[in-house]
Amino acid sequence: MGKQKGKLTPEQRQERLKAAHDRLTHAVDGLLTSEGWRAMIAARVWLRRYSLNNVLMIISQFPDATDVRPLSQWNETGRRVRKGQKGIRIFAPCRYKVRDDDGNEETDTNGDPVFQVRGFKLVSVFDVSQTEGDPLPAASDAAPQELQGIAPARLWDGIARQITARGFTVERGDCGHAYGWTRWDTRTVRMRASVDEAQAAKTLVHELAHIACDHEARRTTTPRALLEVEAESVACIVVGFAGLDSLAYSVPYVAGWAGDAETAHTSAGRVLSVADAIVTALENAADTDPHARIGDAA
Numbered sequence: 001m002g003k004q005k006g007k008l009t010p011e012q013r014q015e016r017l018k019a020a021h022d023r024l025t026h027a028v029d030g031l032l033t034s035e036g037w038r039a040m041i042a043a044r045v046w047l048r049r050y051s052l053n054n055v056l057m058i059i060s061q062f063p064d065a066t067d068v069r070p071l072s073q074w075n076e077t078g079r080r081v082r083k084g085q086k087g088i089r090i091f092a093p094c095r096y097k098v099r100d101d102d103g104n105e106e107t108d109t110n111g112d113p114v115f116q117v118r119g120f121k122l123v124s125v126f127d128v129s130q131t132e133g134d135p136l137p138a139a140s141d142a143a144p145q146e147l148q149g150i151a152p153a154r155l156w157d158g159i160a161r162q163i164t165a166r167g168f169t170v171e172r173g174d175c176g177h178a179y180g181w182t183r184w185d186t187r188t189v190r191m192r193a194s195v196d197e198a199q200a201a202k203t204l205v206h207e208l209a210h211i212a213c214d215h216e217a218r219r220t221t222t223p224r225a226l227l228e229v230e231a232e233s234v235a236c237i238v239v240g241f242a243g244l245d246s247l248a249y250s251v252p253y254v255a256g257w258a259g260d261a262e263t264a265h266t267s268a269g270r271v272l273s274v275a276d277a278i279v280t281a282l283e284n285a286a287d288t289d290p291h292a293r294i295g296d297a298a
Helices: 010-032 034-044 052-061 071-076 155-165 197-212 224-242 261-288
Strands: 068-070 079-081 088-097 115-127 131-133 169-173 180-183 188-192
Touching: 010 034, 010 052, 010 088, 010 115, 010 261, 034 052, 034 224, 034 261, 052 088, 052 261, 068 071, 071 079, 071 115, 155 169, 155 197, 155 224, 155 261, 180 197, 188 197, 197 224, 197 261, 224 261
Parallel strands: 169 188
Antiparallel strands: 068 115, 079 131, 088 115, 180 188
16 A cells, blocks of 8 residues: 555655754844844744744744734634645644553643653644634734834833832933933832833833843843843833834844854843743733733723
8 A cells, every 4th residue: 555645754754854943043043133133023022822943933934924823723713724825834842641650641730631742843834814714803902103202001010010029119310321221239220201101111121121131140241232132122022012113223233242043042032031921921910900901091
């Protein structure tokens, strides 16, 4: 009997995995350019469900993607992938239930099965532009604004709460030539009083990022330029979630500080992790207190 149609041989599977890893390596190298770093930040505003490596895989294959999901999730929304569309290939873990010596499934303290990852496989996902069908619910985030004018409602308060929870005091006042600064010795975060709300809120996120990225401990061993790029990139992602577009202001040229792809990849992972934690805290606050929801009318 001949080989089942569509089934890959082990050699073909390994060849495809190698090609995907090569694509990922090339995408990581792209972080050394301002365009590559900008794409990573812009994508992460909406790609929070994916790992850094898969974000890079997606934007390397589909730079204009705006909402990427597996086929099954698109079907659940009432949309279908159009015939002839090529899937965007990403890595997915091969998960297996853990069993004891007697063959019984092991469970955690909640009684849920315990899984073990044994390698990765390639799966396909699709961008919304590759689908058709029912319209998606309208986004609830506020429309993007420039860094002049008002900030999204309650963004300042939400970020300030996260800063004070880490033992710092937030104040407005003279900052010299800077928009804001953090003093490690006095545990003080200060914003310039004379800037518009939008700029002040964005800078407040920047200072929270310095704290959350552990820059106090790393400042003696890490170039200041790298610390500033991390903080500003986190700020760009977080305010993007809140509806404030700061890409043009925030994205610096990264090739000067990230001398190698490994440094850029490690830094990008830190940026996305910290930004995700800040956004999750904002979402959790809104879940417990509707008045804390970011972007609602004041």
